[in-house]
Amino acid sequence: MPLRVRLTLWYGTALAIVLMVFSVLLYAMTARNLRDAVDQSLEETATAAVRSLEERGFLPLINEEELLSQFPELTRIDKFFQIFSPSGTISIRSPNIKQHEVPLSRTALDTAFAGQSIFESAKYPNEPPLRLISMPIMYRGNLLYIVQVGTSMESVGETLHRFMILLVVAIPIALTVSLAGGWFLAGRALRPVDKITLAAQRIAAGDLSQRLSMPAAHDEIGRLAATFNNMIGRLDASFSQIRQFSSDASHELRTPLTVMKGETDLVLRRPRPVEDYKSVLESNLEEIDRMSRIVDELLFLSRADMGEVTLESFPVGMESLVEDVHRRAAQLGQDRNIEVVLGTVMPAVVQGDDLRLRELLLNLVENAMKYSHQGGKVEISLLNDGREARLSVSDHGIGIAPADHKRIFQRFFRTDVARAHTKKGTGLGLAICAWIADLHKGRIEVKSDLGQGSTFTVVLPLAHSAA
Ligand SMILES: Nc1ncnc2c1ncn2[C@@H]1O[C@H](COP(=O)(O)OP(=O)(O)O)[C@@H](O)[C@H]1O
Ligand SMILES: [Mg+2]
Numbered sequence: 001m002p003l004r005v006r007l008t009l010w011y012g013t014a015l016a017i018v019l020m021v022f023s024v025l026l027y028a029m030t031a032r033n034l035r036d037a038v039d040q041s042l043e044e045t046a047t048a049a050v051r052s053l054e055e056r057g058f059l060p061l062i063n064e065e066e067l068l069s070q071f072p073e074l075t076r077i078d079k080f081f082q083i084f085s086p087s088g089t090i091s092i093r094s095p096n097i098k099q100h101e102v103p104l105s106r107t108a109l110d111t112a113f114a115g116q117s118i119f120e121s122a123k124y125p126n127e128p129p130l131r132l133i134s135m136p137i138m139y140r141g142n143l144l145y146i147v148q149v150g151t152s153m154e155s156v157g158e159t160l161h162r163f164m165i166l167l168v169v170a171i172p173i174a175l176t177v178s179l180a181g182g183w184f185l186a187g188r189a190l191r192p193v194d195k196i197t198l199a200a201q202r203i204a205a206g207d208l209s210q211r212l213s214m215p216a217a218h219d220e221i222g223r224l225a226a227t228f229n230n231m232i233g234r235l236d237a238s239f240s241q242i243r244q245f246s247s248d249a250s251h252e253l254r255t256p257l258t259v260m261k262g263e264t265d266l267v268l269r270r271p272r273p274v275e276d277y278k279s280v281l282e283s284n285l286e287e288i289d290r291m292s293r294i295v296d297e298l299l300f301l302s303r304a305d306m307g308e309v310t311l312e313s314f315p316v317g318m319e320s321l322v323e324d325v326h327r328r329a330a331q332l333g334q335d336r337n338i339e340v341v342l343g344t345v346m347p348a349v350v351q352g353d354d355l356r357l358r359e360l361l362l363n364l365v366e367n368a369m370k371y372s373h374q375g376g377k378v379e380i381s382l383l384n385d386g387r388e389a390r391l392s393v394s395d396h397g398i399g400i401a402p403a404d405h406k407r408i409f410q411r412f413f414r415t416d417v418a419r420a421h422t423k424k425g426t427g428l429g430l431a432i433c434a435w436i437a438d439l440h441k442g443r444i445e446v447k448s449d450l451g452q453g454s455t456f457t458v459v460l461p462l463a464h465s466a467a
Helices: 003-055 064-070 106-113 154-204 220-268 274-305 318-335 354-370 416-421 429-439
Strands: 079-084 090-093 118-122 130-139 142-152 314-317 339-345 349-352 377-384 388-394 443-448 454-461
Touching: 003 079, 003 130, 003 142, 003 154, 106 118, 106 130, 106 142, 154 220, 220 274, 274 429, 314 318, 314 354, 318 339, 318 354, 318 377, 318 388, 349 354, 349 454, 354 377, 354 388, 354 429, 354 454, 429 443, 429 454
Parallel strands: 339 377
Antiparallel strands: 079 090, 079 142, 118 130, 130 142, 314 349, 377 388, 388 454, 443 454
């Protein structure tokens, strides 16, 4: 059942119940109040009659005309009176009782003997019901007379009947109007949900550029729409990132394959001296090395993405790590005529994974050497400011334009200058470095400009301050 129908039904049922209960209570209270008013006026009349009889010294013979002239209200059409003797027989009665006798009931007589007044209702066929009060007149503890005043309940009955009709007509009308209003409002409130559904269907059909155009209301629907847009935005971004990544990856792998295929084709075209084959195979080996590096690093990154690479967490003495890497790099540098030196090295202990931190530093030093000019100089230093360890690698090489400082950490991104400088490189090293620094709650800062050399600084929290 659609939500709109359900909401309207719930609302209608609740309203119907409330209206019913309300009308029943209202009707009951009105009926009671009307009867109380009748009772009160009966009692006032009876009391006045009794007092007047007492003032006249309970003359046993009361003349009808006398009584009527004394109490003009008794002649009014809606009230009649009777006076009974203690035996229950009528001594006198007003002329407006015409149709039939209204005898004194047994209960009324008993109550009168007890000195109490009593209200009673009486009903005769084909006539409106009557309301009666029977009031005793006592003299020295003895019952002298019983005064009974009665009235027809016809007008009360009519009033109640009209009221009932009003309720019976008004309630369904009120209910219908409210249901229509509820239906309209529910439809209005739910319309944005339909819009969201339609947009979600279009998006599910593959159009991730779709967004919900919603007024920026801060209600439930507004928040839903905002959350939805946000989610689609993130999906869109990560899908296009994946697309970009796969196209970059295939491109990076295809280039060496094309080179290898071209060279191999060429050399196989006709018989050649052994030297030629050798040089093609050597060049192929270089490309194969590069490709297997790309594949290794890709594999590592995708395992890292899936959370499959775990880091150890031990205190790592950065000082000795720096010295180790420096030793290795200095050896590599000798072959390429690049000097790797140590700057200031302060002791610092970082909480983390020794092997990964070593890999991080080695990557940075390799970059520095790779993007240095012949005879260049690379400096490694380690500073400790009491809160953080600052591990820096600087070179005087080709440098990086400030616009590229962010992008070099993206997978496969290599600056044009770098591509021109050397074919070696995968564009994945800094992505791995950033991942390692991130997992150590650290960051990598870059200071560089084109042709000015570069300084990469890894900032890591010290072991005791790392939570
Ligand atoms: N020391 C450096 N000097 C100049 N450019 C650098 C340096 N380190 C990194 N880069 C730039 O950042 C890019 C990404 O580096 P990296 O991810 O390590 O890839 P790769 O070293 O395989 O080229 C490099 O291609 C280069 O353009
Ligand atoms: Mg690198």
